Amino acid sequence: MNDSLTPQAKDFLNQTIPLFINGTWLSSECGNTTDIIDPSSGQTIATVSSGDEKDVNLAVETADKAFRSWSKLSPEERAEHLNKLADKLQSEAKTLAQLEALDVGKAFVNADGFDIPFGIDCVRYYADLAVKADYGASLDLEDMDARIHRAPYGVCGFIFPWNFPFDLFMWNVMPALAAGNTVVIKPAELTPLTSLYVCKLAEEAGIPAGVINVVVGAGRKVGTPLIEHPKTRRISFTGSSGVGKQIASMCGQRPIPCKLELGGKGAAVVFDDADLDNAVTQLAGAITLNTGQVCCTATRWLIQENLYDAFVEKVTSKLKSTVIGPGIDPKTEMGPVVSQAQQDTVLDYLDKGLTQGATAVLDGGKVDVEGHDGGYYVAPYLLTGSPENICFQEEIFGPAAFLVKFKDEEEALELVNSLEYGLANSVFSEDLERCNRVAEQMVAGNSWINAHNVFAYGLPYGGINMSGVGGGVNCPETFYDYLRDLTIARPLV
Ligand code: NAD
Numbered sequence: 001m002n003d004s005l006t007p008q009a010k011d012f013l014n015q016t017i018p019l020f021i022n023g024t025w026l027s028s029e030c031g032n033t034t035d036i037i038d039p040s041s042g043q044t045i046a047t048v049s050s051g052d053e054k055d056v057n058l059a060v061e062t063a064d065k066a067f068r069s070w071s072k073l074s075p076e077e078r079a080e081h082l083n084k085l086a087d088k089l090q091s092e093a094k095t096l097a098q099l100e101a102l103d104v105g106k107a108f109v110n111a112d113g114f115d116i117p118f119g120i121d122c123v124r125y126y127a128d129l130a131v132k133a134d135y136g137a138s139l140d141l142e143d144m145d146a147r148i149h150r151a152p153y154g155v156c157g158f159i160f161p162w163n164f165p166f167d168l169f170m171w172n173v174m175p176a177l178a179a180g181n182t183v184v185i186k187p188a189e190l191t192p193l194t195s196l197y198v199c200k201l202a203e204e205a206g207i208p209a210g211v212i213n214v215v216v217g218a219g220r221k222v223g224t225p226l227i228e229h230p231k232t233r234r235i236s237f238t239g240s241s242g243v244g245k246q247i248a249s250m251c252g253q254r255p256i257p258c259k260l261e262l263g264g265k266g267a268a269v270v271f272d273d274a275d276l277d278n279a280v281t282q283l284a285g286a287i288t289l290n291t292g293q294v295c296c297t298a299t300r301w302l303i304q305e306n307l308y309d310a311f312v313e314k315v316t317s318k319l320k321s322t323v324i325g326p327g328i329d330p331k332t333e334m335g336p337v338v339s340q341a342q343q344d345t346v347l348d349y350l351d352k353g354l355t356q357g358a359t360a361v362l363d364g365g366k367v368d369v370e371g372h373d374g375g376y377y378v379a380p381y382l383l384t385g386s387p388e389n390i391c392f393q394e395e396i397f398g399p400a401a402f403l404v405k406f407k408d409e410e411e412a413l414e415l416v417n418s419l420e421y422g423l424a425n426s427v428f429s430e431d432l433e434r435c436n437r438v439a440e441q442m443v444a445g446n447s448w449i450n451a452h453n454v455f456a457y458g459l460p461y462g463g464i465n466m467s468g469v470g471g472g473v474n475c476p477e478t479f480y481d482y483l484r485d486l487t488i489a490r491p492l493v
Contacts, residue, residue: 002102002328004098004328005098005102005328006098008092008095009098012046012099012200013045013046013193016033016048017047017048017192017193017196019049019214019215020199020200020203020213021058021213022058022059022066023203023208023210026058028051028054028055028217029051029052029055029058030050030051032049034047034050035047036048036190036191036192036193037190038105038326039105039335039337039338040326040327040336040372040375041372042340042375043374045102048192048193049216050189050216050218051215051216051222053225055217056184057225057229059215060226060231060232061231062209062210063182063183063210063213064154064182065210066209066210066211067154067155067180070177070180070208071152071180071181075133076131078127078177078180079128080127081205081207081208082124082130082174082177083123083127084205085123085201085202085205086120086124086127087205088201089116089119089120089123089201090120092197092201093116093117093120094112096111096116096197097112097116098328099193099197100115100165101327101328102193102328103165103190104165104191104290105291105326107332107333107334107335108328108330108332110289110290115167116166118167118455119166119167119169119170119171121457122167122174123170129476129479130479133480135151135483136149136150139487141489143491143493144489144491144492145489145490146490147489148485148488150483150485150486151180151483152179152180153257153483154182154231155182155231155232155233156182156183156184156232156236157185157186157226157227157229157235157236158173158235158236159219159226159227159236159247160187160188160238161239162189162191163191163295163397164290164294165187165188165192165193166194166195166198169185169194169195169198171474171478172238173212175472175478175482177211178479178482179479179482179483182210182212182213183211184213184215184232185215186217186219187214189216189217190338192216195216199212219243223247224250227250227251228250228254233257234257234258234259234482235257235259236258236259237258237259237260237261238261240262240395241395241421241467241468244262244263247260248260258469259469259471259472259481260469261295261462261463261468261470261471262467263295263423263466264297264395264422264423264463264467265394265395265421266298266300266421266423267298267301267302267415267416267425267442268282268302268427269413269416269428269438270283270302270303270304270307270428271304271307271428271431272305272306272307274428274429274430274450275430275450276311278428278450279311279428280311280318281318282426282428282450282452283298283315283452284319286299286401286453287319287380288319291334291335291338291378291398292396292397292399292400293398295423296423297452297453298401298424298425298426298452298453299401299402300402301401301403301404302404302405302412302415304405304406304407304412305406305407308403312361315382316362316382319362319382322380324367324369324377325369326369326372326375334399336376336377336378337397337398340376342376342397342398343366345396346397346398346400347365349398350364350365350391352391353385353402356386356388356389357385358389359383359384359385362380362381362382364379364380364399365379367379378398381400382402383400384402384404385402387404387415392404393419395421409437413441413442417442417443419466420465421463422443422445422464422465423444423446423463423467424446424452425442425448426448426451426452427439427442427449427450428449429450444463444467445461445471446461455473455474456474457475459473460473460477461473
């Protein structure tokens with residue numbers, strides 16, 4: 001075990017970590033376990049219980065029971081519970097950052113400097129919103145005493161991917177809890193550690209039993225029964241577009257509301273009057289942050305022809321200097337990808353892209369890191385060629401981007417909007433009027449100006465088309481999404 005780990009992290013990893021159901025740590029009914037692999041070394045770092053339908057049934061039933069009292073608490077009481085949880089998370093921020101870096105392979109500097117603090121802020125943000133929110137609105141109708149009453153749904157199910165386990169938990173689950181719902185969470189099989197550690201801290205913070213439940217396990221064994229359970233009142237899914245379509249269809253059978261936050265293939269349009277250094281920093285950062293495993297990141301770089309050569313020279317030099325290493329090492333700027341399978345996928349795209357006629361602007365691919373032989377490291381690669389190329393068309397989810405030169409605004413917009421994905425794009429130019437015009441014509445949930453990957457409290461975020469339905473992250477809209485509208489009316493004549 002890594003010597004730099006906190007005693008709490010060591011203790012936590014030094015056991016078969018059970019499921020968390022009804023405020024109790026339980027081994028799965030079937031007795032199955034899964035080994036959790038450190039992507040930086042390929043070594044097993046922990047073993048977790050792996051559940052199935054029986055565990056899900058117990059979790060949903062207990063969450064349903066807990067809903068009866070949790071939903072009756074005043075917003076102030078719920079906020080007090082959540083603020084206590086935030087304090088607990090804060091007191092163990094280093095342990096959380098280490099577990100996240102070990103589990104996902106992400107650079108500790110990012111986990112410690114961004115993921116964990118941002119996630120903790122989110123708990124406080126929704127605690128505050130719960131207190132300030134409107135739980136009703138009167139309607140000004142003729143001959144009618146009428147109003148809207150907003151009430152929580154009941155048990156909300158969450159199915160998460162592996163790239164931002166802690167933040168996705170906070171961003172999605174906290175608004176649901178703050179609104180008075182109880183939750184059953186299925187983390188990704190590959191990266192359940194911080195979700196389980198949050199349960200330990202929730203228990204210590206006094207969150208009532210049954211309000212938060214975590215069942216680890218495979219998609220079909222845990223995710224599907226969670227969706228199909230009659231007492232699950234809504235589902236929030238974050239993951240790939242392919243699985244998202246299946247989830248939507250299962251939710252449609254019930255039917256229950258289903259929020260989908262899916263894949264992306266974001267474009268960045270860089271005009272020749274852009275601040276070159278900023279564009280280079282933002283876009284190199286876009287594919288090295290979390291080793292490019294970021295749904296909303298920019299992986300199609302559209303560069304105006306006059307700027308193309310200068311951009312390529314600067315960005316390749318910047319990417320070559322990226323320090324690649326094990327996630328847990330504070331000096332690492334970019335860790336490995338999450339798994340052997342993901343490494344194979346990212347390298348396979350490189351092969352296919354080249355076979356289809358792309359040219360390498362920056363040679364990357366499999367790379368060895370001294371002293372960490374078994375890790376799943378990939379050096380950043382950049383390709384250029386036809387927009388028909390598979391690497392322009394499909395989400396790779398690794399440190400890779402595809403460059404295309406464009407002549408004018410019209411051509412750039414056509415390229416941006418040529419795919420079915422619609423998550424996030426950006427535009428870089430000193431001409432803000434042009435930036436705003438282009439931003440408005442990008443068909444997606446988010447358009448960013450002179451920056452990429454922009455998140456702030458109060459700024460809604462979501463996708464359209466193949467990138468999802470709904471969304472929200474840290475804004476009042478997300479909070480209200482976890483309340484259902486009930487109209488109450490009394491005719492006066
Ligand atoms: P995935 O779709 O393979 O898996 C996501 C989750 O779904 C996992 O927990 C998995 O076990 C579960 N699952 C799989 N099959 C299931 C089934 N039949 N029934 C129920 N659950 C099932 O995605 P991934 O590979 O873990 O994550 C990467 C993807 O997530 C990328 O496409 C990325 O763009 C996307 N993502 C999107 C956002 C967003 O905000 N839009 C955020 C993060 C990641």
